[in-house]
Amino acid sequence: MKRLLLAIEPTTRLHKSWELLQQLQSSEAYRSSQSLCIYLSLPDEPYTGTIIESALASGRRVFVPRLLPSDVAHEKFPLTRHLGHMRMHAIHSLGSWNEWPLNKFGIREPPISHSVVDLDDALSYILLFTTYVIPFCWVSLAYIRSFFAPPLLDVDMLILPGLAFTKDGKRLGRGGGYYDRYLAGMRAIFTERARPRMPFLLALAFKEQVLPELPTCPHDFIVDKVLYS
Template sequence: MNNRMNKKDLRCSISRAIRELDPRVRAAAGEQIIGQILKLPAWGRADSVFAYSAMDDEVDLSELLITARTQGKKVFLPRIEEGQREMCFFEASPGDCPSAPVPLERHGLGFLQPQGRGGVEGVPRPGSVVIVPGRAFDLRGRRLGRGGGYYDRWLAGLDPGVFLLGVAFGCQIVPAVPCDPWDVALPRVLNDSLTTAPGP
């Protein structure tokens, strides 16, 4: 079986596992993960955070991003233009926060993203915190996405001084993720089992 088929099967398996999680368990997991992130020294030092607006089956970081704004950090969220293969990040704010520099709109894939391209486009600098979702991660930090390749292309160009981490529910951590040469591994992954893989 080739990698493409392995990835498809793993995505289906993980999707089922997440659907079977009680919503209260998901919420509690998100709170645990946010608590871990807030304790990271890199979070305290960072002046900018690059994250995401969660879909229903992803770790919800809304409260973390609101906290970031209250701490004076700039929050950037991804935007994907319909029909294009690139992903850019623009300064935004989650939820109904009235101080949002750019309003949010719903993308065809279901997630919220900064509206238009009139806002401030952000590029992570050394010390920026970048938080990445995924379908699955393994103990070597290898990541399986949704199959579009947006994050792999974007991550490949980041400065090595960026503080990069993935976040996931415990059921998304697997022994091994099938990889292709272009897949980008993450140096650390946080999940609600309070483990970090593979770096501190």
């Protein structure tokens, strides 16, 4: 599959990516969204830069993933037991993203300081007090919520990368397990907080990535919608 994707001509890849942008923008899930998590694409993936710029221009909140740095002791982070080793960080511009550092997979990530590396902007209002403050403070959650604004940072849509998909939403990742762990933690947190639903899970794919069937494991998440071109 990787060789097949790399064989797609750059101009064809850009054309397909533009078609995917049009499909996304015409979908009801996207039109009704106010915020989304989305990855920064690899060269063999549908290009997501235009989607991110369009979402920011429309006033949507946009969050992109970042892996915990390898030189940081992961086990010391309270959120690791919830979300694994990936966090979502808010961005407001893609102006200098070509200068952002590369992670171990060659993916650009927004630069941040180690002092905030364990915060997750997409979930911060849910987790900030339950993880850091409540265990050490007698102040009630209702009081804290009444004191801090704005209300709960919510994520309407999460766009996942993948190596292959089926039309009914099965997904083959690239072997790291970061998204499955992150989504499992998100689901557990939302269940504890009695949140009614998870974000809408969406995938972008070239038609070459869409297969008749894929093997799945019990912990795999099914994507709500696969857009392909």
